[in-house]
Structure formats: C-alpha cells, structure tokens
Amino acid sequence: MHTSLSKYLQIFIIIFGLIIISINLVFGFFGVMAQQERQKTDSLEPGFQYADLKEGLQGVPIAGFLTGGNETAEGNDGQFMLAQYVLAPTVLDLNNTTHRYTILDCTTPQEALGMLKIINAKPVHVNAFGKILAEKNL
C-alpha cells in the first residue's frame, strides 16, 4: 500500500477508535445511571420459592422433581433450574418418581393431589408458593 495513503488510513483508524471510546463512555454513563436506579430495589435470589424446602432435604443426595409446567431445554427449564440452584448439593432428578423424596411444582391444588396419588406419596412440607416436598408412602 502507498505509504502516505497508509498513513492517512492509520490516522483515520485512530480517530475512529477515539469516537468509539467516546460513544462507549456515553453508553456507559447511562448504564451506570440505570444501575443506580435498579440498586434502589431489592433483588431476590433465583429460586427463592424453593428455599424453605432445603431443610427437609438435609443430607439427601438425590430427589425427584415433578412439574406441571413445560420443562424443556429451550424453555430454559424454568422451575427445575431454579429449584436445582437453591437445593444444591441435592441432585434433582427431573421427571423421576422412584426416589424417596420428590419436589412438586403444581399450579393448582387439584393437580398436586393428582400427582401425589400417582407417585404414592404424602406431602411433608407445602410452602406459600405452592411448592411441595413429598415423601413416598412406605
């Protein structure tokens, strides 16, 4: 490439770079302002709906997880991922009812009763969010 043309292009790149930094800093400033606003509201830990079931699963290495929702990878597994995060280090086994303990995520009491009957279990703990820790009838 011709030396003088190359020089001009390099100067152009420097100016372009400085413009990018300026624009980025403006975006950054607005981002910081928005963040300051967000900090005023309390944020809840993911999976807080399942937090109180943890006590009943102390020392339990694996438990089943049943839901009335659509738990697919594309749906990011919604409730299952939330429950697994909060209840770790207990492994949750999605759609497996053979374990002693099972977590139920149901939208209605009727659905919950139906599930309990199918898996032959009784509720050990039901929380305010309708999440159920069930234990198999032995």
Added chain:
Amino acid sequence: MINLFAYMLSFAIGFLCIRLILGKETTISLLLHISLSIGLGLAISGIITFFFLLLYGQFSQIGLIMIHLLVLLLLFTLNFFYLPQNTYPRPEQNLKYEKAFKITTLIAWIIVITLIGILSQQFPSGGWDAWGLYNMKAKFLIYGGRGWTNVTRLHWHTQPSYPLLLPLINAWIFSVFQKSLTGVAATTGALFSISCGFLFYAGLSMFIKRPLALMAALVLATTPSYIFWSTTQYADVLLAYYLLASAILLILSMRTQKPRMALLAGLFWGIMPLAKNEGIVLLILLIISTCALLLTDKTYNQIQSKKLIKNLILGASLTVFMNLIFKIFLAPATREVLYNPFAYKLKYCNLQGFLITVHFYFTTMISLGWALTWGIIALIGMINYKKWFLLKESRILTLVLAGFTLSVLYVYLMTAHFDLTWRLECTASRILFYLLPTLLFLSFYTLWTRNPNNQS
C-alpha cells in the same frame, strides 16, 4: 472485598511461577507479567482445589489454605535461591509527554474499573447460566461433602460435562473467609473482565506504541456488550482472557524463539479447555497450526523449532492434565456435539441451516452494543489484509480462528437435540464475545507492529 486476600494469594503464586519459568532473561514487561499472573494464579488455584477434592475426598477450608500457603512458600524459596533479582525490558521512553501519558493512562483505567465495577452489579446473582450452572456447581463442590462428584450426575440440561475451572476458582476464593458465594462469583467476573482489558493493553504495548495500545484497550474495555457479557459471571470471560493470553504468548514465543517462553505459552494454552469445552478445540488447533508452521518454514532453525514445540506441548500437558482426569473419569459425554451425526435426523444440516447461522451471527455483530467495535476490526482487516498474512504469528492465529469457525458451524448444522434458532440465541453473542479481545488485538497488532523479518 474481604475475599481480596485469596485473590492476592493466587496472584502471588502466579507471579512467582511466571518468574521462575522465564528465568533471569525476562523478555516481558512488568505490566504483562502482572496481567498474566492474575490468570495463571487463579487457574493454579482452581487446579489445586480440584486435586485436593479428588485426593482428600471433600472440601476443607484449612486444607485448601494450607496447600496454597505451602505452594507459595515453595515458589518463594525457589525464586529466592535461583533468581535473587531480575530486570524487565524497559518500555520505549521516547514519548514526548511521558508524564502526561502516564496520568492519562491512570485516569483511563480508573474510569474503566469504576464502570465495570458498577455495571457488574447488574445481576447480583449473575446471568441465567451463572447461577443455573456455574454457581450451582460451586455449591456442590463446597457443600457436597464426599458427594461433590454428584456434580457430574446432574441432569443434562445443567451441563454436567462442562469444565469446572470457574466453580473451582470460586470455591477456592470462598474457602478463605466463607462469606457470600454470590459476591465471590461477581468479584471473579469483574476481576477477569478488568484483567482481560489490562492484559490487552500490556500485551499490545509490547509490540506497538503505548498510546495506540491504550486506545485499542479502551475500545475493548468500554464496549457495552463486552462489559455486559464479561460481568454476567459466565465462564466465557475466562476463555476470552486465556485465549488472548495464549495469542500474546504465542507471538512472543515466535518472536523470541525462547523455549521458556514457549513453556509459559503452553501452560496458558492448556488452561483454555479447563474454562470451556470450546477450549479443547482451540488448544488442538493451536498445536496443529503452530507445529505445521514451525516445522515447514525453513526460515526457522529446525532444532530450535523442535525445542519450542516440545515446550509448548509440555506446558499444555501440565495444565490440561486436570481436564483429562475430569473428562475421562468423571464427566459424562457432552450432548452438544454429535460424534456420530448419521445416527440422527438432522433437520438443519442444509443450506437453510447454514444461511440461518450466518445471518444470525451477522445480525448479532451489528447489534448496538458492539457494532462499532466489530466495525473497526472489519475496517483494519480490509485495509491491512496483506500484512496480516505476511506475519507468521497472525497466519497461525488466522488458521486457528478459521478452524474454530468451521468447528462451530459443524456444531450448529449438526443440531439434533435443540431448536437451531434457540441455540443461536443462547450461544452466538457469547462466542463472539470471547473471540472479540483476540481479534481486536490481532487487528491492531498486525496494523502497527514491525515485521521482525522486514517483509513489509
């Protein structure tokens, strides 16, 4: 903030380790030494934590701290006896306004650190994959007792085959003061985000004028999408950092032809697979491309080239060893890559699948958060492509990136378990994010560096 002691301990291990590897004839600047020490130290801490869990059987605060202190003491003793003093190459001092430049640099980094520090609080518990995968796995490592290996028995939607470096680092940092795992994960993310920008500047200023290197580093570190993805607490920022470090050390190894530098480069190459599965592909491509060029290029001394290759592979083997054990004995096979695609009905392995993928990547690149940054890379690529291919080191890295692009394309076209658009939505931005620092680095490096062989 209280966990800073643990980060400092890892940093000291990394610093002393690099000093010991490079020996008396240090060919890197103090700034680059510091930038590399953060990443190497934390990776060593992660590896120590993994082997501790494996051998002792469970997490132990005292055990982990004791081992770290022992390693530090050993490295300090070795450094003290073998390398009582060393000197760093001085940067070119011909800047007319040296003092003004130093003040500008300081102010610029304070702004960047403040910006990243504040914006890293956007998700207190991290992005979806951060808490759903990495932070959740850290809980297994810390609270799982002897059942910590259950981390590999998790449902496949939580990716039990993913490498464990990030959860291991967070578990180690948490072990020291045992305060707020989410705080630790956020600090690690912000630290790698800042360190990657700092490494970019330190590395680039080894080859081009410092003001230009600073400008390029600021373009990267202030890019909104860079800050967003690097602070979501995902493992992508680790891969971005280690890939950039690998590229810088490859260039230094090729230029200096020093086997010790190659050993250090190899160590960083081997860390990539510990961060993400894509790191395995990058490591293999780096080894193949570098060996091919060093062995076929007759301008290199073949004996020296073989020494370099030996050290690169030795270094990579030392760090990748942990991942081999994890992959062979613990982790289940990944479902994300099809090793026998003929066994599945592939509905995206056609021209439409290819066009969807290309279009999605293009749309992602021109999105508001980083369109200008990709624009400057494209612009430099267009005006500088001849020199890009003249420089041997950029030829190797181009081969690596081209091979990696083909691998990624293969994975997309062979999608069988997911919807392709959903998969692209989840991965495209993140792949572009961890490639961004290295591509931007290469653009500025090739445009402004002098060709050591005077070919341009």
